[in-house]
Amino acid sequence: MEDIEKKHQANITRRQERNTFLPATDIWETPEEITLRMDMPGVSKENLEIKVEGDTLTVHGGLSQDQPGNVLYAEQRIGDFHREFSLSDDLDREKINAALNAGVLTLTVSKAEKIKPRKIQISAN
Amino acid sequence: MLMTRRIPFWDMDRMFDEMSRMFDTFGGPLGLRSVPGGAFPAMNVYDAKDKLVVTVEIPGVDPATIDLSVQENSLTLSGKRSDTENGKGRYYRKERPTGEFHRTITLNEKVDPAGVAASYKDGILRIEMPKAQAVKPRTIAIKAE
Numbered sequence: 399m400e401d402i403e404k405k406h407q408a409n410i411t412r413r414q415e416r417n418t419f420l421p422a423t424d425i426w427e428t429p430e431e432i433t434l435r436m437d438m439p440g441v442s443k444e445n446l447e448i449k450v451e452g453d454t455l456t457v458h459g460g461l462s463q464d465q466p467g468n469v470l471y472a473e474q475r476i477g478d479f480h481r482e483f484s485l486s487d488d489l490d491r492e493k494i495n496a497a498l499n500a501g502v503l504t505l506t507v508s509k510a511e512k513i514k515p516r517k518i519q520i521s522a523n
Numbered sequence: 524m525l526m527t528r529r530i531p532f533w534d535m536d537r538m539f540d541e542m543s544r545m546f547d548t549f550g551g552p553l554g555l556r557s558v559p560g561g562a563f564p565a566m567n568v569y570d571a572k573d574k575l576v577v578t579v580e581i582p583g584v585d586p587a588t589i590d591l592s593v594q595e596n597s598l599t600l601s602g603k604r605s606d607t608e609n610g611k612g613r614y615y616r617k618e619r620p621t622g623e624f625h626r627t628i629t630l631n632e633k634v635d636p637a638g639v640a641a642s643y644k645d646g647i648l649r650i651e652m653p654k655a656q657a658v659k660p661r662t663i664a665i666k667a668e
Binding site: 422423424425426427428433435436437438439440441442465466467468469470471472473474475499500501502 | 562565566567568569570571572575576578580581582583584611612613614615616617618619620628631643645646647649
């Protein structure tokens with residue numbers, strides 16, 4: 399039991415030690431769903447973590463810190479991608495699709511059935 | 524339509540990002556960071572003994588459309604990142620840079636343009652350029668008489 403706690407604590411400290419920054423994100427809405435598209439260059443499927451806890455959607459993309467040689471010039475940021483979003487009640491937490499393609503993550507979140515636009519059939523008598 | 528428009532997402536770390544951008548200016552590996560969050564695409568240059576390695580963060584681009592040319596002492600990269608979804612819905616946030624880009628960097632050592640190799644993985648373009656023969660350090664064996 400103590401061990402688990404220790405491990406947990408170690409995990410927290412490790413997370414905090416790593417520098418994190420926000421991936422550039424586009425968010426758009428259509429009548430059926432909301433799409434989030436994030437630039438996460440260098441993140442592979444294995445290092446990507448997407449979590450929904452309560453109202454919070456968390457995206458974490460780990461980056462390898464391997465360097466092919468001595469740094470002569472650097473513009474790229476060092477650390478991991480991390481971003482959190484709050485989900486409103488209008489969104490269906492069970493219907494989230496994720497696709498990672500060439501360092502771009504696309505998340506589509508379906509809207510809850512109750513708020514989706516409906517076409518009402520008019521029956522002729 | 525009766526549906527009320529509500530902003531479904533609240534960005535919690537907007538402020539932290541602003542702060543990290545500020546601090547990032549100091550954080551580079553050599554304290555060297557001339558273009559903090561500015562130029563697209565972001566590049567790193569490494570010295571790997573017998574070659575120079577350049578990595579470029581350029582996610583979501585078809586590598587076939589990237590125009591890369593290497594001269595003895597410079598590297599030019601150009602291309603276009605298009606926004607295929609544009610106009611499809613109502614945008615709440617648009618942070619990803621799109622459009623044409625063009626960058627030239629000067630290399631601090633001469634390279635052999637014929638031996639350049641480039642690969643693209645997970646949105647990162649990696650260019651490896653062998654150093655020109657004359658620049659490679661040579662060890663000269665001294666013969667004992």
